Amino acid sequence: MKALVLSGGSGTRLRPFSHSMPKQLIPVANKPVLDYVLENIRDIGIRDVGIVSGDRIDHIGAAVGDGSRFGLDITLLRQDAPRGLAHAVLVARDFLGDDDFVMYLGDNMLLPGIEDAAAAFRQDRPAAQVLVHKVPDPRAFGVAELAPDGSVQRLVEKPREPRSDLALIGVYFFTPAIHDAIAAIGPSARGELEITDAIQELLDRGAFVKAVEYDGYWKDTGEVADVLECNRKVLSDMQGRVEGHVDEHSRLSGDVVIGPGARVVRSRITGPAVIGAGSLIEDSQISAYTSIGADCVLSGTSLGDSIVLDGARLSGVSDIVGSLIGRAATVAAAPVNAEGHRIVIGDHAGVEVAA
Incomplete structure (x- = not known):
């Protein structure tokens, strides 16, 4: 089995930090989020890892090197623009070959790891396995509707009236069957190749798609509040x-x-x-x-x-x-005789000053 880590995206919700560094390298407890991702992959026995990134690929490469400090072999794969998660799989097609693989979004924190999910995939080897997590408002997520046996019946992207509270989170397991499914879909309304559409294509073909509910700590570190929450969680342990x-x-x-x-x-x-x-x-x-x-x-x-x-x-x-x-x-601190606050602040930044 191989791993594919997605480390692209513009990180608009983390500006101004994402202007100068990939969001995946923002530290939690003094360690980049991407390090936690790579350690979780190592802990499920995978060695070959491809990292897909865009114009920040040199930053990613400088941070992770060849992967040896994690016990991994890392291959960097350039994506010309953010064209969707399924497009990232296309970019990595030669690297992945005909191996099973886990696809992991590089800005997601999952503690204490994904070992149980990996064991479940290896045991049953469905065409695809998605990790899901109960959320209070699923309308902002892809949502999985499940059969009683835990298999996925349908995936719905950002439903207005969700039939399930199980949101797809940033880890997917695939057999090579996903490649034919991706080849059969077209871009979504937002112009991207959606991995949810590819998984739905598998379902429409009658393939077995399994959902595993992740009951550990999960957070998409897409905003400053999320990063601070993760920091509190990691420091607590x-x-x-x-x-x-x-x-x-x-x-x-x-x-x-x-x-x-x-x-x-x-x-x-x-x-x-x-x-x-x-x-x-x-x-x-x-x-x-x-x-x-x-x-x-x-x-x-x-x-x-x-x-x-x-x-x-x-x-x-x-x-x-x-x-x-x-x-x-x-x-x-400002000089004692200063008449007010002096602020030098960049684009898209935010500051709060006590009244």
């Missing part, structure tokens, strides 16, 4: 350790990870939290559910429930909560 230096005037409580070369000086950190390698936390207070990236400097700052990316500098600012601060960003 992390055990504290200190590999850097914490001075005698500082206090750690709860599970706190201090990375190699990081320094904590006259500061208080309440876990769960992680401080990246080489960062300096000085005269600051870090509250729970916070991830500080590598080589950051925080001085005279208080923040919590936030993610700070590598190389950021925060000085003299307080009460920062629920925030995502980009790479090498600077957040500083």
Whole structure:
């Protein structure tokens, strides 16, 4: 079995971050979302992985390398434009050959993994197997309608009146039968080759399509709120350790990870939290559910429930909560005599200022 990871898309809901980095590389607990995806694939015994990406393929390649650090062999596959999930399978046709494969959306977090789903596919080997998850409002998703035996009867994309609360999530298992099904469909109304149409084609041909309900933690990290929620979840399961230096005037409580070369000086950190390698936390207070990236400097700052990316500098600012601060960003207090707030902000960004 092989794996196909989709790491394209423009990430419009994560702007401005997605202007400068693929959304799949945004970190959760100081590790890119894509790393969690690749680790889940490795854990089901797959070695050969193709990653489909567009104009950010060089960023993806620089982040994952040849895959050896994951125990994988990674092949990069370029898609000229976002033309749908089924089109990504077309792009990967030569790589996939006649092997079974799992297709995994690279911005989806599934904890603790997909081992049970993989075992179910290998046991029954349906033409296709979809992972589904109960959601309160299925109208924004592809929805699976199931027979009593768990087989899929019909797939409906974003139904106005859903007959099921089982949404398709970002993991699919396929036999080579999917290739003929994709060849038989045309673009949807939005001009894309939809994987749901290809699976429906299998159903129309009488093929067995199975649904497995995923009862673990699942989140599509498409928005800042989703990324922060994933950060809280991963940090909650992390055990504290200190590999850097914490001075005698500082206090750690709860599970706190201090990375190699990081320094904590006259500061208080309440876990769960992680401080990246080489960062300096000085005269600051870090509250729970916070991830500080590598080589950051925080001085005279208080923040919590936030993610700070590598190389950021925060000085003299307080009460920062629920925030995502980009790479090498600077957040500083205004001069005492300032008449108001001074803001330098890029396209599609958002900022909230206390009244």
